[in-house]
Amino acid sequence: MSERTEAHVALLDAIVAALDLPLPSIAAADERDYYRLLERRALAVRIALEANRVVSRDPRLAADMIRTRTAEEPVTYTPFKDERDGGAR
Template structure:
């Protein structure tokens, strides 16, 4: 892999990591908060596992990025995201 290709591969890996861990905040319902924390725990755990395995074996950033994306799809967002209440200026 040349330097340009290597940089693109690691940029892709970093994007996959951010996408996996950057999930919307949950609504204020207790069940949504629980689901949010559980999702983050699952996703952080598999990101860590994929990176550890990648460092030990293939050292292929594109393979790791693909694995992270596939695992993210297996753990979709199932809770209601938080929504900011929009108030009009006349209500103040």
């Protein structure tokens, strides 16, 4: 795989990681926090992609920016636990 292709794969991996949130518990506050976090992370991804498109066009920079923003916005709500399958989402 070429370096350019690997950089684009890393960018796609960063996007998926940013938007792959565990489902919230059934508590209203957890559901509200889930949607707020998803909205903030989606906005961060959009900003990183747009800035990268306009300024550098280097997918590695966008991937790093997305990973940094994702780390700054951790999951703080209680994830859903399905008792039927051992708690997996």
